[in-house]
Amino acid sequence: MKIATYNVNGIKARLPRLIEWLDETKPDIVCLQELKSSDDTIPVADVGAAGYGAVWHGQKGFNGVAILARGAEPVLVRKGLGGEPEDEMSRYIEADIFGVRIASIYLPNGNPQPGPKFDYKLRWMNRLNARAAALLALEIPVVLAGDYNVIPTDADIANPKAMADDALVQPESRAAFRRLAAQGWTDALNARFPNAPLWTYWDYQAGALQRDAGFRIDHLMLSPEAADRLAGAGVDKDHRMREKASDHAATWIILADS
DNA sequence: ATGACTAATAGCATTAGA
DSSP states (O other): OEEEEEEOSOHHHHHHHHHHHHHHHOOSEEEEEOOOSOGGGSOHHHHHHTTEEEEEEOOSSSOOEEEEEETSOOEEEEESOSSOTTOOOOOEEEEEETTEEEEEEEOOOOOSSSSHHHHHHHHHHHHHHHHHHHHHTTOSOEEEEEEOOOOOSGGGBSOGGGGTTSGGGOHHHHHHHHHHHHHHOEEHHHHHOSSSOOOSEEOSSTTTTTTTOEEOOEEEEEOHHHHTTEEEEEEOHHHHTSTTOOSBOOEEEEEOOO
C-alpha cells in the first residue's frame, strides 16, 4: 500500500498536474494540503473521475486539506484539532481507510518570527502533539502525513545559513517536532534515508530547483504499528520539475500488507 | 537589506506562502 502526502499549492490551479500524478503513480492514500479552495469549489468530481474517493476540509483562499483513497471512500474521523475552539483555519483532517488511521496536516508556517504567527505555530504544534498522543494510545497503524513546515535538522536543508532566521528552523519549532517523535513516532523518510540529503520543497524563486537548493518539510510520521510495516519511501521530484508544478514534491511510503 | 515566484482575491495591488 502506497501512502503519499502532497502540498499542491492550490488544487484548482494544480488540477491537471494532480490528476496526471494520480494516474502515473497510483497512490492508495493521498493527503493533500494547501487546497486554497472552499468546500464548494474543490474539484471533487474530477478527483472522483480519476478513481479516488475523498474527504476534505476546505477554506477560501488559504489552507485546506483532504484525504483521497483509490477506489474507496475514506471514513471521516474529524476535521480540525481540538484545544483552540476559535481557530477556524482548515489545517487538519483525519480519516480511517484500508485499516489505517490517517491524518492530513498543514502545519502553520509561522513567519515572520518572532510574532503572533510564530506563537500560533507553536500552540498548533502542542495541540497536534496532544492529538498524536491520543492516537498512539489506540495501538493501531496511524500515519500523520503532511506539510509540517519544520526542517528537522540542518542536514535537511541545502543551505542552512540562508534560512537561519526562518520559523521553519527555529529551536522551538524543532523541539516541538522532536517531542512528537519522542512520543514514539517514526519519521519514515528519515528512517529509510538516514544519511542522504533529501528535499521535498524547492522555492519557485532564484532558481532553487535548478540549484537543488531545497529542504525537507513534508513528513510521514508512523505509529509503531505502521512503522513495523514500512517497506519503501521516496519523493516524486520528476513531477516537481514539470511545468506549472507545485513548489512541493509528493512524498510517499510503502506499507507492507498486514 | 531587498527581491526573486506563484496563487488567490469580487482582484488590476495586496496578502500569504516558506
